[in-house]
Amino acid sequence: MLRVSDLHVYYGDAQVLWGINLNIAPGEVCTLIGANGGGKTTLLKTICRLLPTRKGSILLSGVDLKDREPHEILSLGLSMVPEGRRIFPSMTVEENLKIGAYIRRVWGKKDSQLEKNYKLFPRLEERRQQLAGTLSGGERQMLAIARALMSNPQILLLDEPSLGLAPKIVEHVMETVQAINQNGVTILLVEQNANIALRVSQRGYVIESGRIVMEGGSDALLNNQRIKEAYLGL
Amino acid sequence: MIHFSILIEQLINGLVLGSMYALVASGLTLIWGTMKMLNFAHGEFYMLGGFGLYFGIVSSHLPAWITLPLVLIIVFLIGVLLEKGLIAPLLGRPGWDVSAVVITLGIGIFIQNFAFKFWGGDFQNVPYMFEGTVKVFKMNLAWHRIYILAITLIVIIAFWQIMKRTRFGMAMRATAQDNEAATLMGIPYRRIYRITFGLSACLAALAGTALAPIFSVNPWMGSGPMIKAFIVVILGGLGSFSGAILGGLIMGLTESLSVLFLTSGWKDLTSFLLLILILVIRPSGLFGTKEW
Numbered sequence: 001m002l003r004v005s006d007l008h009v010y011y012g013d014a015q016v017l018w019g020i021n022l023n024i025a026p027g028e029v030c031t032l033i034g035a036n037g038g039g040k041t042t043l044l045k046t047i048c049r050l051l052p053t054r055k056g057s058i059l060l061s062g063v064d065l066k067d068r069e070p071h072e073i074l075s076l077g078l079s080m081v082p083e084g085r086r087i088f089p090s091m092t093v094e095e096n097l098k099i100g101a102y103i104r105r106v107w108g109k110k111d112s113q114l115e116k117n118y119k120l121f122p123r124l125e126e127r128r129q130q131l132a133g134t135l136s137g138g139e140r141q142m143l144a145i146a147r148a149l150m151s152n153p154q155i156l157l158l159d160e161p162s163l164g165l166a167p168k169i170v171e172h173v174m175e176t177v178q179a180i181n182q183n184g185v186t187i188l189l190v191e192q193n194a195n196i197a198l199r200v201s202q203r204g205y206v207i208e209s210g211r212i213v214m215e216g217g218s219d220a221l222l223n224n225q226r227i228k229e230a231y232l233g234l
Numbered sequence: 235m236i237h238f239s240i241l242i243e244q245l246i247n248g249l250v251l252g253s254m255y256a257l258v259a260s261g262l263t264l265i266w267g268t269m270k271m272l273n274f275a276h277g278e279f280y281m282l283g284g285f286g287l288y289f290g291i292v293s294s295h296l297p298a299w300i301t302l303p304l305v306l307i308i309v310f311l312i313g314v315l316l317e318k319g320l321i322a323p324l325l326g327r328p329g330w331d332v333s334a335v336v337i338t339l340g341i342g343i344f345i346q347n348f349a350f351k352f353w354g355g356d357f358q359n360v361p362y363m364f365e366g367t368v369k370v371f372k373m374n375l376a377w378h379r380i381y382i383l384a385i386t387l388i389v390i391i392a393f394w395q396i397m398k399r400t401r402f403g404m405a406m407r408a409t410a411q412d413n414e415a416a417t418l419m420g421i422p423y424r425r426i427y428r429i430t431f432g433l434s435a436c437l438a439a440l441a442g443t444a445l446a447p448i449f450s451v452n453p454w455m456g457s458g459p460m461i462k463a464f465i466v467v468i469l470g471g472l473g474s475f476s477g478a479i480l481g482g483l484i485m486g487l488t489e490s491l492s493v494l495f496l497t498s499g500w501k502d503l504t505s506f507l508l509l510i511l512i513l514v515i516r517p518s519g520l521f522g523t524k525e526w
Binding site: 069072074099147151 | 404405407408411412416418421
């Protein structure tokens with residue numbers, strides 16, 4: 001579904017990603033774990049065309065995203081929940097969701113999309129007229145995810161959804177991610193919290209200093225000695 | 235003792251003036267709110283509105299109802315082209331907040347001198363769009379002033395509805411709040427910038443057409459309103475639409491009342507005093523930032 005091959009990315013003259021290869025199959029939950037500054041967010045931003053590519057390709061269902069403008073990515077079926085939620089604080093919850101259905105293909109269907117997402121996130125329906133800036137951290141994360149789902153994506157990229165949330169709420173976010181996956185959405189979950197990410201995913205990649213250093217089934221990674229030491233604190 | 239009816243008349247004058255300040259300032263605040271840049275060519279779009287009206291009505295003898303939309307469309311297109319050709323290439327580059335100031339100053343100087351060279355420095359008179367007066371409560375009210383109040387009210391309401399309800403308006407607000415997040419929603423924020431710039435120019439031109447019959451048309455007519463608009467925008471809070479409207483009205487009323495109680499020479503002084511006062515008491519303006 002999403003195939004990243006030999007991707008090289010630079011910030012100015014400094015290279016930050018070195019020959020990344022990534023392959024995500026339709027229907028799976030795949031995770032990308034790694035420490036802060038390892039290149040996780042850079043990789044997601046590059047996939048969404050927010051950062052330029054020096055070399056390599058990003059194929060989404062056979063279409064090379066490299067030739068596309070950042071705002072066209074959504075129409076191709078890829079949606080991202082950015083790090084730090086990035087909801088629109090001065091708009092209401094409902095307006096945030098509606099703007100998630102901005103692309104032409106779904107704008108006409110935004111009311112039925114709203115209904116669908118309210119079913120998945122009843123808490124947001126209770127707060128639909130509230131300004132998004134007044135929501136709690138967990139609610140903001142839910143709103144960011146629901147907003148990304150409004151465009152009816154085939155694949156959803158999540159950047160650090162657990163960041164800054166209490167363990168109980170992280171648990172709830174992860175359950176939601178699994179529920180979304182069961183509705184047929186492929187998921188790439190980027191996390192610093194390796195333990196929880198590997199438990200909801202089927203496969204994982206480990207990124208260090210801009211390189212993929214390990215990949216495999218999530219269970220295998222969970223039991224890997226090096227992963228245990230570096231990421232699980234065991 | 236000031237006579238009651240004179241006070242009322244000055245209040246209405248203040249509202250008329252204030253609603254024009256509000257129109258010019260809301261264009262300015264729109265650009266700041268969305269693109270995070272100051273537009274020093276804003277007064278020149280006001281001037282283009284005035285000249286447009288002059289060429290349409292006086293030179294070409296077109297009726298006002300044809301001239302007005304024509305002028306607004308032309309100014310919109312000029313705004314869009316200037317944004318596309320001169321401002322967009324600078325956006326996002328290092329130091330563009332300064333380069334945006336320089337380029338808009340340059341555009342302003344160019345338009346002003348273009349007008350001086352080709353249209354001349356004489357003060358041109360434009361007839362009122364609606365002649366005559368109407369008697370309300372023993373007061374003579376010019377139809378043109380009622381027209382100004384009405385058009386401002388219509389524009390404000392229309393704008394508010396567009397921002398709240400339409401796909402474009404919501405995209406504009408999203409872009410203003412976080413353009414990267416807006417991109418992730420599939421919003422082409424560069425195009426939003428362009429249309430915003432055109433609309434902003436349109437608002438200034440509309441004010442120019444409305445005030446041209448009162449003040450007369452010349453190449454420098456835009457500088458005064460632009461400086462006032464900057465004060466209004468700071469008064470209301472940079473980037474706040476309702477702040478610009480309210481700030482405009484406050485400024486118009488302050489000025490017209492100062493004429494009444496002091497002399498007309500104090501008019502500009504009071505508006506700057508108002509600005510200094512606001513900067514001391516509430517530096518972020520009445521509505522702060524990020525309000526829509």
